[in-house]
Amino acid sequence: MRICMNWSSIRFDWNQARAFLVTAEEGSLSAAARALDLTQPTLGRQVAALEETLGVQLFDRTGRALQLTRAGLELLEQVRRMGDAAGEFSLVATGQSEAVEGHVTITAGDIFAAYLLPPALTRLAREAPGITVEVVASNAVQNLRRREADIAIRHVRPDQPDLIARKLGEDEARCYATGAYLERYGEPAGPGDLRGAVFAAYEPLDWFLSEVRARGLAMRRENVRVSSGNGVVLMEMIRRGEAIGVLGREIAALIPDARPILPGFSPIPVPSWLVSHRELRTNRRIRLVFDLLARELSG
Structure with missing residues (x-):
């Protein structure tokens, strides 16, 4: 039997509902906290208070694991709709602001944030000194709808209908090495023969190996000297002549003496997209930053 709640008769606390929603989506109290x-x-007290208010058990608890009860599953959809509505309300309210002062959060991959974004931020500081910027340097995809960031720079085009995207350009990732590396280890015979070659590779390593092997690079785990989810770490290993790396042209140009090798390796396309929420484009502050980034970063 479907559970229906008369929300008008309940003393509603959005903090408790949000605690339930995030706990259900994250899968544990620790992650939600x-x-x-x-x-x-x-957080646990908020969830327990909501259960007491509603008179239902929302989670079955087995040790540290949480599993939604049938009542929890049914109520989750209602609370999720409420959360979406709250988010939309915040977005519309933000869009009413016409000031060109305030704070903007931009998320971008670590290498992009460290090396390619700062010149654009310098121009922004000159054109709009009243705007402050937080840069979230992360390779994780940030959720724009939940306002984890106002603007994102991504390598994939989003497919959510409420996000807008502008393509900044498309680079190609190839194998690069410095003269110091080649003097120490020599150049590999070809993409199919990497005996003695040393690489710096992205994590997750299985994904990286699958990508480069699909393009003809016969890389094995034994070829990987260091791996990391942080591109700046890998870039430094390449700069020091310790390893070969797979880099886009723009990034490779930042490493003195780096040159492309293994011409038989099929380049990996690396598009860049500037993304924001559609509602936020009506906000002058966000629109100004978005347009400036589009102008400064397009290639």
Whole structure:
């Protein structure tokens, strides 16, 4: 039997509902507490208070694991719709602001954030000194709808209908090495013969190996000297002549003496997209930053 709640008769606390929603989506109290920047006991009390208010059990608890009950599953959809509505309300309210002062959060991959974004931020500081910027240097995809960032720079075009994207350009990733590396290790005979070659590779390593092998590079785990999810770390290994790396032209140009090798390796296309929420484009502050980034970063 489907559970229906008369929300008008319940003393509603959005903090409790949000605690339930994020806990259900994250799968544990500890992860939800981190996402909401709360202590785990505080979050647990909010969820328990909601259960008491509604008179239903929302989770089955087995040790540290949480599993939604049937009531929890049915109520989750209602609370999720409420969360979406709250998010839309925030977006529309933000869009009413016509000031060109305030804060903007931009997320971009670590290499992009460290080396390609700063010149654009310098221009922004000259053109709009009243705007402050937080740069979230992360290779993880940030959720624009939940306002984890106002603007994102991504290598994939988003498919959500409420996001807008402008293509900045498309680079190609090839194998690069410095003269110091080639003097020490020599140049590999070809993409199919990497005996003695040393690489710096992206994590997750299985994904990286699959990508380069699909393009004819016979790389094995034994070829990988160091791997990391942080592109700046890998870039430094290449710069020091310790390894070959797969880099885009723009990034490789930042490493003195780096040159492309293994011409038989099929380049990996690396598009860049500037992304924001459609509603936020009506906000002068966000629109100004978005347009400036599009102008400065397009290639």
